[in-house]
Amino acid sequence: MLKYPIGIQDFRTLREGGYAYVDKTEHIHRLLTTGKYYFFSRPRRFGKSLTVATMNELYSGSRELFDGLWVQDHWDFEAMRRPVLWLKLARLDYREKGLSKALLDELHRIARTYDLTLTEGTLKETFDGMLRRLANQHGRVVLLVDEYDSPSSTTSMTCRRRRPTAKC
Numbered sequence: 001m002l003k004y005p006i007g008i009q010d011f012r013t014l015r016e017g018g019y020a021y022v023d024k025t026e027h028i029h030r031l032l033t034t035g036k037y038y039f040f041s042r043p044r045r046f047g048k049s050l051t052v053a054t055m056n057e058l059y060s061g062s063r064e065l066f067d068g069l070w071v072q073d074h075w076d077f078e079a080m081r082r083p084v085l086w087l088k089l090a091r092l093d094y095r096e097k098g099l100s101k102a103l104l105d106e107l108h109r110i111a112r113t114y115d116l117t118l119t120e121g122t123l124k125e126t127f128d129g130m131l132r133r134l135a136n137q138h139g140r141v142v143l144l145v146d147e148y149d150s151p152s153s154t155t156s157m158t159c160r161r162r163r164p165t166a167k168c
Contacts, residue, residue, distance in 0.1 A: 002018060002019060002020040003017070003018060003019050003020065004019070004020060005017075005019035005020060005021070008050075009049035009050050009053060010049075010050075010053050011050060011053040011054040011056070011057050011065065012053070012057060012062070012065060014050070015065045016065070021069075023069045023070055024047075024051070024054075025054065025066065025069045025070045025071035025072075026070040026071065026074075028051060028054055028055060028058070028071070029070070029071050029074055029075060032055065032058070048146070049146050049147070052086070052144050052146045055142070055144060056084050056086050056142075056144055058071065058075060058077075058080065059080060059081065059082045059084050059142045060081070060084055061077045061078065061080075061081040062077075063077040082138065082139070082140050082141060082142045083114055083134045083137075083138045083141050083142070084141075084142045084143075084144060085107075085110055085130070085131075085134075085141065085142070085143045085144070086110075086144040086146070087103070087106060087143075087144070087145045087146065088146045088147060089145065089146065089147045090146070090147035091147075092105075092106055093105075100123045103123055103127075104123050104126060107123075107126050107127060107130055108126075110130075111130055114134060114137075116130060116133055116134070118130055131143075
């Protein structure tokens with residue numbers, strides 16, 4: 001019997017853990033093959049993180065996770081394999097470090113997974129340098145940003161708690 005995936009936002013965990021999954025890979029495939037950039041602005045708990053996690057596994061070439069799903073026979077797992085920069089902003093330590101420093105640290109962490117050493121100074125230079133090096137080595141690069149609103153919503157809530165009438 002399949003388990004209900006309450007609170008699970010990671011596609012790999014869901015598939016390897018024997019959880020129920022409603023196959024949305026045909027829709028995800030359509031998104032990935034018919035457009036260039038997408039911005040998902042849906043309500044909380046709507047499945048955005050699971051969708052992004054699914055995209056990550058597709059571009060990472062994790063064929064075994066898609067056994068029995070629609071996309072298994074419609075995705076070329078080797079040809080579509082790309083370096084993936086997956087920024088999960090809710091997991092960054094931006095409250096302690098500040099957003100720029102937390103993002104820089106995350107870019108350096110991701111760079112290590114691709115055996116890159118980043119030497120640029122600013123966040124913009126580092127991000128640009130990383131994208132250019134990965135593109136030069138591998139061709140296209142996939143950028144996934146999840147919980148993009150986390151730093152701003154957290155800052156806004158913190159500000160309102162301190163001064164309910166303040167404009168933050």
